[in-house]
Amino acid sequence: MSGIYIHIPFCRRKCIYCAFYSVALLSRKQDYLDALRYEIEQTLNYLPSRNINTVYLGGGTPTLLSINEIEGILTKIRRHYTLKPDGEFTIEANPEQLHKTYLKDLLSLGINRISIGVQSFNDETLRFLGRKHNAEEAEAAVHLAAAAGFDNISIDMIYGISQRQTGEWEADLQKACSLPIQHLSCYALTKEENTMLWRKIHRHELPDMDEDLANREFHQLLQCCRENGFEQYEISNFARNGKVSRHNSAYWTGEPYLGLGPSAHSFDRKSRKWNVSDLSQYIDDIATGHFSGDSETLSLDDQYNECVMLGLRTAKGINLAQITELYGEKYRLQAETQLRQVNPEHYRRKEDCIILTDEGEFFADGIAEALFVSSLLTARHT
Numbered sequence: 001m002s003g004i005y006i007h008i009p010f011c012r013r014k015c016i017y018c019a020f021y022s023v024a025l026l027s028r029k030q031d032y033l034d035a036l037r038y039e040i041e042q043t044l045n046y047l048p049s050r051n052i053n054t055v056y057l058g059g060g061t062p063t064l065l066s067i068n069e070i071e072g073i074l075t076k077i078r079r080h081y082t083l084k085p086d087g088e089f090t091i092e093a094n095p096e097q098l099h100k101t102y103l104k105d106l107l108s109l110g111i112n113r114i115s116i117g118v119q120s121f122n123d124e125t126l127r128f129l130g131r132k133h134n135a136e137e138a139e140a141a142v143h144l145a146a147a148a149g150f151d152n153i154s155i156d157m158i159y160g161i162s163q164r165q166t167g168e169w170e171a172d173l174q175k176a177c178s179l180p181i182q183h184l185s186c187y188a189l190t191k192e193e194n195t196m197l198w199r200k201i202h203r204h205e206l207p208d209m210d211e212d213l214a215n216r217e218f219h220q221l222l223q224c225c226r227e228n229g230f231e232q233y234e235i236s237n238f239a240r241n242g243k244v245s246r247h248n249s250a251y252w253t254g255e256p257y258l259g260l261g262p263s264a265h266s267f268d269r270k271s272r273k274w275n276v277s278d279l280s281q282y283i284d285d286i287a288t289g290h291f292s293g294d295s296e297t298l299s300l301d302d303q304y305n306e307c308v309m310l311g312l313r314t315a316k317g318i319n320l321a322q323i324t325e326l327y328g329e330k331y332r333l334q335a336e337t338q339l340r341q342v343n344p345e346h347y348r349r350k351e352d353c354i355i356l357t358d359e360g361e362f363f364a365d366g367i368a369e370a371l372f373v374s375s376l377l378t379a380r381h382t
């Protein structure tokens with residue numbers, strides 16, 4: 001079943017770690033909304049069906065749009081697509097923009113899941129990260145969303161920040177788990193190229209990433225989530241009461257999706273295309289019908305590699321019988337043979353599945369590389 005992702009490319013300012021495409025050019029908001037409406041029409045035949053399971057408004061900062069602007073987008077989507085009655089409709093939000101009326105209006109538009117970019121409950125850390133909200137606003141935003149009627153609330157948190165005081169991550173986790181949330185996404189701070197963080201590390205104004213710290217805090221995360229009823233269903237994602245992100249789960253299981261807006265990616269199982277990461281160029285592209293994004297066709301090797309990379313990140317792991325069925329026996333043999341290079345403490349076998357252990361999860365990318373076809377790389381971290 002397919003999903004639609006809509007990229008809202010506006011942020012008031014850039015957080016130091018962020019590599020997502022966004023601009024502060026709110027003056028072009030109306031041009032963007034007009035272009036987006038055209039793009040919805042231009043891409044109607046991309047997905048195999050007009051019945052969709054999920055819609056995800058991400059960014060950028062979707063909550064910089066007014067309720068009327070969001071309603072305009074959704075009306076257009078609903079005119080052409082049918083969201084299943086039990087479909088998941090997510091909006092990403094920043095805490096400082098959430099207030100009672102706005103939240104109730106989002107619900108009345110049919111948005112039934114909210115993902116709040118909290119990142120930390122410590123003011124100093126939030127300032128370091130370049131976030132606009134403070135700890136009080138972060139906590140208040142979650143309570144406001146729950147009080148408004150959201151029963152599927154996710155928050156994002158960041159670990160592995162070496163500038164933080166000892167014990168702060170533990171305190172952040174305890175605070176997160178005490179809130180009325182159903183979902184937690186936690187990512188290690190990474191130095192993505194051309195971010196402010198990357199430049200500061202490059203100029204030696206900040207120390208490089210501390211992998212040991214990230215590893216320790218990752219294990220604290222696993223323990224805290226287990227103690228508080230959160231089930232880990234993907235390396236960085238935890239859900240209570242079965243409220244997994246269905247939209248993101250579909251990415252990890254290789255379902256097709258349509259991405260709209262600048263920098264958004266689309267996938268039809270065999271190929272991927274992505275829009276240009278430039279708002280003005282995107283608007284021009286839509287107006288002229290010229291496509292200056294890019295695309296790639298995935299060979300069988302590529303499809304197998306992606307299946308391994310994404311599957312290993314999930315609690316279900318990769319299924320070797322399914323690999324044989326989808327790609328052929330050759331690929332199963334590849335996985336079985338290459339697995340011998342991987343530290344046996346980093347994975348376990350359950351029937352036909354290969355599932356990473358807690359230890360192995362931290363090294364998931366290296367383990368996936370070891371299993372890739374045509375890869376001369378071995379698992380660096382195993």
Ligand code: SF4
Pocket residue numbers: 010011013014015018019020022059060061094117
């Ligand atoms: S982290 Fe979110 S709010 Fe910060 S710059 Fe990136 S998209 Fe914008």
